Every structure is written in C-alpha cells, then in structure tokens.
Amino acid sequence: MSSAAPSSSPPRRGDELELTIDSLAYGGNGVARRDGYVVFVAGGLPGDRVRAVVGKAKRAYAEARAVEILEPAPDRLPEVAHHPGAPWQVLPYERQLEVKAEQVEEALRRIGKLEGYELEPIVPAEQQWRYRNKLEYSFGTGDGGELVCGFHAPGRFDEILPMDDCKLASERGNALREAVLAECRRQGLGAWDRREQRGFLRNLVVREGRRTGEFQVRLVTSPGKLDADALIDAVRCEGLFWTQTEGLGESTQGGETQLLAGTPQLRERLGDLEFLISPEAFFQTNTEMAELLYGIAIEMAALRGHELVYDLYCGIGTIGLSLASRAKEIVGVEIVEPAVADAIENAKLNEVDNASFYAGDIRLAMRELVEQAGRPDVAVIDPPRAGLSQKVVRRIVEAAPKRIVYVSCNPTTLAPNAAQLVEAGYELKRVRPVDLFPQTPHIECVALLEAGPRGVANPDRDA
Numbered sequence: 001m002s003s004a005a006p007s008s009s010p011p012r013r014g015d016e017l018e019l020t021i022d023s024l025a026y027g028g029n030g031v032a033r034r035d036g037y038v039v040f041v042a043g044g045l046p047g048d049r050v051r052a053v054v055g056k057a058k059r060a061y062a063e064a065r066a067v068e069i070l071e072p073a074p075d076r077l078p079e080v081a082h083h084p085g086a087p088w089q090v091l092p093y094e095r096q097l098e099v100k101a102e103q104v105e106e107a108l109r110r111i112g113k114l115e116g117y118e119l120e121p122i123v124p125a126e127q128q129w130r131y132r133n134k135l136e137y138s139f140g141t142g143d144g145g146e147l148v149c150g151f152h153a154p155g156r157f158d159e160i161l162p163m164d165d166c167k168l169a170s171e172r173g174n175a176l177r178e179a180v181l182a183e184c185r186r187q188g189l190g191a192w193d194r195r196e197q198r199g200f201l202r203n204l205v206v207r208e209g210r211r212t213g214e215f216q217v218r219l220v221t222s223p224g225k226l227d228a229d230a231l232i233d234a235v236r237c238e239g240l241f242w243t244q245t246e247g248l249g250e251s252t253q254g255g256e257t258q259l260l261a262g263t264p265q266l267r268e269r270l271g272d273l274e275f276l277i278s279p280e281a282f283f284q285t286n287t288e289m290a291e292l293l294y295g296i297a298i299e300m301a302a303l304r305g306h307e308l309v310y311d312l313y314c315g316i317g318t319i320g321l322s323l324a325s326r327a328k329e330i331v332g333v334e335i336v337e338p339a340v341a342d343a344i345e346n347a348k349l350n351e352v353d354n355a356s357f358y359a360g361d362i363r364l365a366m367r368e369l370v371e372q373a374g375r376p377d378v379a380v381i382d383p384p385r386a387g388l389s390q391k392v393v394r395r396i397v398e399a400a401p402k403r404i405v406y407v408s409c410n411p412t413t414l415a416p417n418a419a420q421l422v423e424a425g426y427e428l429k430r431v432r433p434v435d436l437f438p439q440t441p442h443i444e445c446v447a448l449l450e451a452g453p454r455g456v457a458n459p460d461r462d463a
C-alpha cells in the first residue's frame with residue numbers, strides 16, 4: 001500500500017511523493033530534490049509538479065514513476081500518441097534537441113573531464129514520427145483475455161499495451177503487425193506468459209527497407225505448432241521468418257530461425273549503395289538519419305585515397321563501404337557472423353573490391369588484425385551502447401591510427417573512452433550529435449580524435 005512519506009526521511013518503496021522536477025537526467029528521467037535527496041522520476045519534465053510512486057529507494061537516491069501531473073510544466077505538450085516508446089513527445093522538439101546537445105557536453109565534461117573540442121550543432125531529424133525502420137513488438141494477453149501485440153507498459157515486464165497505430169512505424173509496417181495479429185488470433189494462438197514463463201507467441205519484429213519498400217517480418221515463439229502456410233497467405237512481405245526459442249528472457253536474438261517465405265535478406269539503399277540485411281544483423285533504425293550520420297563520419301575521416309581504414313564493429317559494412325571509394329583499403333570486423341556474410345556480399349553487390357570483412361570479437365581480434373592487415377591510418381569505431389572496454393581502448397592505441405572517428409549511441413560511454421584515448425595522446429577535436437531518435441531520450445553522436453603532436457603513448461603490451 002502506498003503512503004505519503006515525510007520529507008525529512010528517505011522514501012520507501014510504494015511511497016507517494018509530491019515533487020517538482022527541476023531537470024532531466026541522462027536516459028530521460030526527470031530529477032527532483034527533497035532536502036538534497038535526489039529522486040529520478042519517469043514521466044516528469046522540468047517544471048512539472050507531479051505525484052509519483054517510489055519504485056526503488058536507496059540511501060542516496062530513489063527512482064519513482066509520475067502517476068499524476070499536478071501542475072504541468074509551461075512548455076509541456078499534449079501526447080500525440082499513447083506510446084511507451086515515445087516518452088519525450090511531451091517536450092517540444094526544439095527542447096529535445098537542446099537537452100540532447102547539453103547531455104553530450106555534460107557527459108564529456110563530467111565523466112570524461114573533456115573540454116576544448118568543438119561541439120558542433122546537433123543535426124535535427126528529418127521526420128519526427130514514423131521514422132523507425134524496425135520495430136520489435138511483444139505479444140501479451142489483454143484485459144478481456146484477448147491476444148494483443150504492442151509494447152511493454154512502462155516499468156512492467158508482464159503487461160503488454162496493445163497498439164492500434166504505432167506512430168514510430170510506417171503505415172505499412174502497422175498493417176503488417178495487424179495482419180500477423182489477426183492471423184494468430186484466427187489460429188487461436190496464445191501469448192507467452194512472462195510471469196509463468198510459458199506460452200507460445202513472444203515477439204514480432206517488422207523491418208522495413210525505407211528506400212526499397214520491402215518488408216521483413218519475423219515471428220518469435222516458443223517451440224510449438226504454427227500453421228505456417230496460413231501465415232504466409234495472410235502476411236504479404238518480401239521475407240517472412242519464424243524463430244523458435246527456448247530462452248526465458250525478452251530477447252529476440254538466439255533460437256532457431258527459419259525462412260518461411262520470400263528472400264533471406266532485406267534490400268535497402270543508403271546514398272549510392274545497396275545493402276542486403278539478414279534478420280540477425282544490426283542496421284541503424286533510422287535510415288534517413290543514418291545516411292546523414294555516415295556522411296559526418298565520412299567527412300571526419302577526411303580520407304585522401306592512400307589510407308588503410310579499420311571499420312570496427314562493422315555490422316553489414318555500411319560505414320566501411322561508404323568510405324571505400326575514398327580509401328586505399330577497408331578492413332571490417334564484426335562479431336555476428338550473418339552480418340559479416342552480408343558485409344562481404346554487400347561489397348560484391350556494390351562492386352567494391354578494396355574492402356574485406358572478418359568475423360571476430362574485437363576484444364580478441366585486434367592484435368591479429370594489425371599483424372595481418374597492418375596498422376590503420378584511420379579507425380572508425382561504432383560499438384554498442386556499452387562502449388569499449390579499457391582493454392579494447394589499449395588495443396586501439398597499440399594499433400595507433402592517426403585518426404579515430406568514434407560513432408557513439410551513448411555519450412556516457414563515449415566520454416570515458418574518449419578520456420582514455422586523450423590520456424594516451426589523442427586530442428578530441430570535434431563532436432557532432434545527430435538526432436536519430438526523436439521523441440525519445442536516445443542520443444547518437446560522432447566524435448573525431450586525432451593523434452597529438454607527441455604521438456600516442458606506447459601502452460603496456462602485456463596488459
């Protein structure tokens with residue numbers, strides 16, 4: 001049961017608090033202070049007065065969820081869509097951009113102690129809605145016992161909110177979700193129960209080639225029976241897949257995937273290049289903005305034609321292949337094997353003959369790569385959100401590229417990585433945020449580091 005907490009003592013789980021939000025933390029939660037004690041409030045914007053229920057309470061801070069806006073912030077907007085994937089839609093878009101740019105600067109200053117570089121203006125998104133080329137939906141059971149397909153309710157692992165029109169997806173993407181849902185209902189299939197950890201239908205992944213109009217649809221279930229022929233008839237797309245997994249988590253990765261109908265790869269275009277994308281492979285979820293992001297990476301790489309370029313965390317080879325006509329040689333490394341196979345095929349498809357791609361874990365592959373391919377002139381690094389481990393940074397310093405273009409989807413991991421590189425002798429020159437994810441707190445940016453005049457430190461080779 002909830003209770004109002006006295007303001008002098010730290011709150012406890014379930015307490016209800018009245019709070020005024022004064023800023024936004026990295027990740028998008030509002031920040032409120034009670035006698036110096038910090039409460040992070042999901043759903044709170046600076047200037048809001050809210051009633052919030054405490055979830056987690058620690059000695060130094062608590063996490064809470066706004067359940068009622070008592071007084072809205074002056075610039076709070078009405079919701080366009082009830083959508084858990086668009087928590088910042090109530091913040092004017094110009095404000096979203098300002099906050100993102102501030103958070104990049106703040107992460108670099110506070111975490112990385114980095115200053116003296118040029119923070120270039122954030123690139124706004126071309127489309128503020130319906131920009132995602134990939135949506136991962138979850139199946140669940142509605143209040144009336146009906147099968148639903150949508151997104152997790154905020155903070156709830158077991159409750160799925162149905163979605164009539166996902167305003168982050170295109171209309172055709174929505175129509176495909178509806179078609180799969182209708183057919184699954186017709187077949188009488190039930191949803192995976194996340195509390196009991198049993199049941200059949202788990203997730204639905206809809207991916208769109210924005211430039212080609214192609215769609216790839218993947219149904220993720222527990223092992224079981226499905227009338228695949230009826231599903232093929234009901235869902236018209238270029239590639240229809242069925243993944244059966246025994247896993248207990250929410251991940252759509254892993255399991256056994258079979259192609260039910262169509263082609264095994266989605267076709268997409270970026271700039272002058274064509275790409276084939278397997279269902280397991282990463283592809284930036286905002287196609288239009290990915291093109292601009294890669295344009296910035298190309299410009300920062302400042303290639304003149306004689307360079308050996310490493311494309312680390314290369315996925316299906318998008319960045320490396322975009323750089324290939326300006327470089328002597330491109331060498332890419334990626335851990336997901338189907339993505340590497342796509343990268344190799346994509347090089348052929350685009351008649352690029354100076355790019356090679358290898359499957360490997362960057363954490364282990366760097367020294368061998370340098371031995372085989374030689375030291376890079378330029379390294380483009382595009383890691384997942386966790387950024388680079390200290391060991392990977394040391395291996396990159398050992399490889400000693402003159403220039404590093406770091407594409408980051410998380411400024412709080414870019415900051416310590418950039419600080420380590422600066423410590424080793426690189427200079428952070430430029431950082432440019434790009435808004436790939438309007439209506440959300442996610443931030444993408446590209447950073448340029450160059451070897452300083454005294455060169456880079458020789459790291460401990462045995463480390």
Ligand SMILES: C[S@@+](CC[C@H](N)C(=O)[O-])C[C@H]1O[C@@H](n2cnc3c(N)ncnc32)[C@H](O)[C@@H]1O
Pocket residue numbers: 281282283284312313314315316317318319333334335336339360361362363382383384409
């Ligand atoms: C942010 S994506 C970037 C992909 C690609 N550069 C692009 O723009 O499409 C990060 C990639 O790193 C890969 N990856 C994750 N951990 C890795 C590791 N330890 N070694 C190599 N690749 C890894 C992921 O599979 C993913 O394709």
